[in-house]
Amino acid sequence: MNKYTHNKFNYKMLWFRFSHSKYYPFFQNGMIIFSSLLLAIFAIVPLYLNILNLNKNVDENKKEVNQLKQNLQYLSAEPDSVIAQYYNLADITYLQTKDFNSISAALSAAAAESGVSLNSYSIDIGIVAKKSQASDVNSLVMKLTLNGSVSSFTNFLKDLATKAPLFNVQSIDIAGNNINLVVEVAYLPYSESNVDLTTSPISLSNNTITLVQKFSQWDNYGNGTNSVSTSNSTSVAGNLPPF
Amino acid sequence: MNNNEINLLPVSSNNISLVLQKRIKIVRFVALFCLFTIPSIVVIMFLLVIFSPLSSLQQEKTSLLASNTALQQKAEKIDFIENRIKLAQDFLNKREMYDGVLSELTSSLPSDLTIGSLQFTQKNVVLSISGNSLLSLKNYRESLASDVSQSKNFKSIVFHTLTTQGSVYQENLSLTIK
Numbered sequence: 001m002n003k004y005t006h007n008k009f010n011y012k013m014l015w016f017r018f019s020h021s022k023y024y025p026f027f028q029n030g031m032i033i034f035s036s037l038l039l040a041i042f043a044i045v046p047l048y049l050n051i052l053n054l055n056k057n058v059d060e061n062k063k064e065v066n067q068l069k070q071n072l073q074y075l076s077a078e079p080d081s082v083i084a085q086y087y088n089l090a091d092i093t094y095l096q097t098k099d100f101n102s103i104s105a106a107l108s109a110a111a112a113e114s115g116v117s118l119n120s121y122s123i124d125i126g127i128v129a130k131k132s133q134a135s136d137v138n139s140l141v142m143k144l145t146l147n148g149s150v151s152s153f154t155n156f157l158k159d160l161a162t163k164a165p166l167f168n169v170q171s172i173d174i175a176g177n178n179i180n181l182v183v184e185v186a187y188l189p190y191s192e193s194n195v196d197l198t199t200s201p202i203s204l205s206n207n208t209i210t211l212v213q214k215f216s217q218w219d220n221y222g223n224g225t226n227s228v229s230t231s232n233s234t235s236v237a238g239n240l241p242p243f
Numbered sequence: 244m245n246n247n248e249i250n251l252l253p254v255s256s257n258n259i260s261l262v263l264q265k266r267i268k269i270v271r272f273v274a275l276f277c278l279f280t281i282p283s284i285v286v287i288m289f290l291l292v293i294f295s296p297l298s299s300l301q302q303e304k305t306s307l308l309a310s311n312t313a314l315q316q317k318a319e320k321i322d323f324i325e326n327r328i329k330l331a332q333d334f335l336n337k338r339e340m341y342d343g344v345l346s347e348l349t350s351s352l353p354s355d356l357t358i359g360s361l362q363f364t365q366k367n368v369v370l371s372i373s374g375n376s377l378l379s380l381k382n383y384r385e386s387l388a389s390d391v392s393q394s395k396n397f398k399s400i401v402f403h404t405l406t407t408q409g410s411v412y413q414e415n416l417s418l419t420i421k
Contacts, residue, residue, distance in 0.1 A: 022263060025267045025270070025271065026266075026267065026270055028274075029267075029270040029271050029273070029274035030270065030274075032274035032275075032277060032278050033270075033273055033274050033277050036274075036277030036278060036280075036281040036282075037277070039281050039282065039285060040281050040284075043285045044281065044284055044285055044288065047285065047288040047289065047292065048288065050292055051288060051291055051292060054291075054292060054295050054297060057297055058295060058296055058297050058300065061297060061300035061301060061304065062300060064304060065300055065303055065304050065307070068304060068307050068308070069307070071314075071318065072307065072311050072314055075311075075314040075317050075318055075321075076314065078317070080317065083317055083320050083321060083324075084320070086320075086324050087320045087323060087324055090323060090324040090327040090328055091323075091327070093327055093328065093331050094327060094330075094331065136330070136333075137330055137334060150345060150348070150349050150358050150361065151349050153345065154342050154345040154346050154349065157340055157341065157342040157345070158342050161340060161342070165335075166331060166334050166335070166338075167338070167340075168334070168337075168338035168339055168340075169338075169339045169340055169341050169363070170339075171362070171363055171364045172341060172361065172362065172363035173360075173361075173362050173363075174358065174360060174361040174362070175359070175360045176359070176360070186334055188327070188330065191326075192319075193319045193322040193323045193326065194319075195315070195318045195319050195321075195322045197308065197314075197315065197318055198304060198308075202318045202321050202322065203321070204321055204324060204325065205325070207332075208324060208325055208328045208329070211328050211331070211332055212324065212328055215328075215331065
């Protein structure tokens with residue numbers, strides 16, 4: 001025989017009463033609104049953020065593809081021979097190591113041409129990669145003892161500017177015909193370049209072309225124009241002026 | 244006693260007040276609006292994500308890069324040229340050579356005067372001039388002073404001493420280079 005359970009909660013009965021009460025339509029529709037709000041919070045907000053991010057990515061990718069196309073167009077148009085020629089000239093602009101032989105040869109040649117005598121020179125080897133006072137490149141400090149007039153010494157500096165062009169005078173001490181000169185000669189080790197064609201525009205600026213042409217006129221440790229081939233293929237259309 | 248009073252079931256909707264019915268209508272309208280609008284938005288957004296051009300753009304980028312590997316080397320060469328030349332230009336713009344200053348000092352030097360000593364350090368020049376003629380010394384001094392006033396090579400000039408030893412005059416001065 002079943003026990004009488006009047007005092008116990010009868011959930012079925014409660015639900016039955018509630019589902020037939022006047023508040024049930026509020027509950028029913030409220031649940032729909034609540035579910036929709038949950039959907040909005042957990043689906044629409046992340047999707048919206050995702051779309052924002054996606055749009056940003058699409059814009060970035062569009063820019064990258066356009067940049068890439070521009071770069072490829074430029075690179076295809078430029079003749080390999082001209083680029084190789086500029087590359088060689090840019091390569092010899094700097095010494096790549098502490099090349100004592102080249103530096104002393106350039107000093108001797110400049111001294112001989114200007115009429116000063118190079119009595120002695122010493123090289124500060126101390127710091128392995130000392131940065132130049134003038135720029136962010138490595139430099140080698142040299143102390144020179146010269147003999148000559150002030151005007152000859154002026155010519156020596158001018159000659160040196162073509163034979164060992166990247167030098168910076170730190171101090172000059174002239175007493176009569178005795179000249180003590182401290183210079184630093186720049187050198188720059190070869191560095192691999194890692195270019196991203198999609199992000200940065202690749203092109204040789206007019207300024208660079210002008211400077212390369214100017215540098216090519218220098219003797220540059222005996223590596224100047226004479227030793228670099230000046231032939232140029234003009235059959236391929238390109239923007240770079242030939243030498 | 245009427246039937247409603249002995250009915251154990253809840254009151255039917257017919258007896259709900261008009262205000263309550265109006266409220267129910269509003270809530271139902273809001274619920275229906277949410278029921279159709281929010282899922283529609285979700286579906287539209289999902290389709291937007293699915294059909295975004297991102298993947299096609301990435302594919303295009305990859306294929307362009309893959310088909311032009313030879314041009315990558317060319318680009319690296321150009322980058323190398325640009326970097327080196329930029330550094331060289333920077334170096335040349337900042338370096339001190341003093342040849343112009345030396346030319347300036349010697350070109351205006353009268354023939355009867357000689358430079359006894361000359362020291363360049365940083366932006367300063369300490370100069371010692373000697374000769375037999377006070378007039379030449381005066382002219383040279385004035386020429387340097389006019390150079391300073393015209394702001395050519397020098398920023399300032401300081402005359403330190405004028406000494407004499409027999410018939411030889413010696414003047415010490417210092418200049419600040421621009």
